[in-house]
Amino acid sequence: LLYYRLFEQIALYCRSYVDSIPVTFVLGFYISLVVTRWWGQFESLPWPDNLAILVSNSVQGRDVRTRMMRRTIVRYANLAFVLTLRMISPKMQKRFPTFDHLITEGYLLDTEKNLLEATIKDANGNIYWVPLVWAVSLIESARKEYYIKNDLAVQVVLKEINIFRGKCGSLLSYDRISIPLVYTQVVTIAVYSFLIATIMGRQFLENQGNTSIGTIDIYIPVFTYLQILFYLGWLKVAESLFNPFGKDDEDFDVDSLVDRNMRISYLIADKMLDSHPELQQDKHWDEVFHKQALIRTPSKKDREEENETTINLLPKDDEADFIVSP
Template sequence: MTVTYTHEVADCKGFGNFWRLLFRWVAGSVYKLVWPEPTTYLLMYALFSILYRVVFDEYEGGETFEQVSLYCHHFSDLIPVSFVLGFYVSIVLQRWWAQYESLPWPDSLALIVSTSIHGHDNRGRLMRRTIMRYVNLTFTLTLTMITPRAKKRFPTLEHLVDSGLMTAGERKILEAIQDKAPHPVYYLPLVWAGGVVARARKEGRIRDDFALKTIIDEINRLRGLCGGLLSYDWISIPLVYTQVVTLAVYSFFLATLMGRQFLDPAMKYPNNLIDFYFPIFTLLQFFFYMGWLKVAETLVNPFGEDDDDFEVNWLIDRNIQVSFLIVDEMHNEHPELVQDMYWDDVYPQELPYTFASEQYRRDPPMGSTANFEIPEAEQEILPVLDEEPEEGDDEWWPLEASTPPSPSPSPEPNLPPLLLPQAEAGKGTPTYKRRGSLRSLGSSLHSARKSSILNFFHQRFHKPEMPSRTGSSSRGLNRSASRASAGSGLTASRFNVARNNTNASSLQSEAYGLSSESLNVDSRNSPRLHFGRHASQDEDGAILIKIKRRDKDGEELSGSAEELVKHENAEEEEMEEKSKKKSREERRVESGRRG
């Protein structure tokens, strides 16, 4: 099992807090792992040093030894030990952690099975326990194929029967399948588990197909993890890379046995001005590189018997215990439902602290711009659209005046103002012109949906039925049209609705003065509004909207804006007077009949 020491170094306060880890001679320590190699290296180094200082000095072979030592020292530095070894260790560590993440944990499946397979009787309990037993059996069979620890514990299928993970009948079926198939059948118990799940659904213990699918998906996920473990056991790091790293490290230190010898200072060789007997820094370099290589050798197969390898036997026991506990002892059991302490407050403002944890109280984190202030002068919103006349066009002024007026109140801020050219001030077809794109106009019209003329048409007259009698309904409709047109900036636009018995289509064609093509959506510029033959656009992108006014007989009206307003007001008053007169006559006739 991996040696855990995080509780000893919970913080790095103080001087040399991690030093106490350097003097631990326990399982997993680097001293216990590499001590044979440094000992052997020091003995061989001492042997060569004795030969140089005693034997070769006496028999005149010291000069040759010195030349060989200088040669080995020069070429040993050309071996890229750091690069090759560092890259190899990086690959091994990534592979080691990936193998740990491939270990199947049946906890999630046990929770799903306990929640989805209902029934407190022996039948339901038997199904839940059997499913989890099959899952743990698959995991154990997989481990016996890849790790010596599990294989030594369960060398045969009979040992699995004795341990309670398998029955005698299941062993016979598994042996028969293994005789027929040349491939491993570690997944066979998962097939049995799937059959039990299907039977539970057929018996109604699983209430819907979604729960059935969830269980099957989790079983398939566990099978994939077990298959991944077998793949890691089958596909190793390429042997050639392991050989290159091993040769690089050992050849480097074999060269240093001669190249790092302390030579006679009288010869004044480079880096040999002081005579030492013990190679301190060479030993440290050997310790680092050899320790790095030993770490890689240990982690290349974490399912072995090293100190840092995974404790698979403990994992087998833990999984079977937790699985049965969840699906049996904890099945459909939970504490009594009670109101929590913060029932009235909805949620706690802050959970209490102890005296020991008070120092860790912190304010909630804020965004990086929490204290960033923008000057008020820079908070003003810039205008989006500007109005300007075209080059060569006549002067423009608001529609409410037929002659160039003095400064008048600005129109409502919601809607763009309707402008009237001087050349058309006396005509009955005023023109709206606005600088900007068609999208800008569409957004402006949509922002004034309530008071828009086109929206008024759509809301008022697209109804399944229309009143047949002329009375308060028609008058109210006329007044609503007047208010809608006045509120949208079209003060001079009021629509006279015919008082005879007409349907919606005749009202649309005669009262509005609009054809069926007045409202349509341009497919090329959707969702922008296109106003049919009543809207046009000049070369610069300015939009022209022409609104035609007609009287009750359908004749187009002409004149200034003020004249049109007076005309429509007079018609409205005349219509109201006629309605009142007709009502008085009806009451007089009704009184005569009663008398």
């Protein structure tokens, strides 16, 4: 009986102070910060599709040299992306531990490897931008050799390369400037402290008071467990989204991403060049407006009266009030 009364005292003490832990505010702000950061990293992923389209349109020619230029420019863009991922993703570090592995998969050539190795010391290991500089040099050469017909096309392609480089730099900035560890520790301590205090304080006790209608005497505080489950779920969501370039199943699939980018870049800049369907008249060539589909569910807007105007809202003559200014 003594220990039972002691347990009741501890439970009542925890119940009186458990609401003083601002777990909802702390955890909600932390979740918002982590999700915003996670989505920002996704939006910072550089996609080479726009660059490949611009290169295929700007670098004109069907000979071997122009084909090499187009393929090399988009390959340099993909190489810059892979070099960026090697610095922030354990998956990419495992897949491309050395430059030789980049050569094996076609991202790099032997001569380019020597240039990268010579630049590492001067650039303090940060060389993701070097292939983009090479791409700019190729654009300049293509303009001098008149494979690019005007300076406007050069400006557009260079602008897209700068956007690509900026997104790679944003990924590195997210990796270098992380959420302070102390904030993560505060949130974790707050959640688990609330968990322990709630489990103790929300127990059903004999001396917690009776009401006229009585209370349901159950052994398990169901809604308390649901509340704890929600808070722990929030915390686990934040932990899973904290580093989207990690090795977990919920992280970004960077392996498929780099393979997709390389494949689509070559398709746009090389294989699909001048590849389009034969030009033909469309189905509604002789019609001003094509007829509606035969099988179509009418929407609410279709059922409403067409061309509604404010004329239907004008008052009648006997309802109108005219004010004549003196």
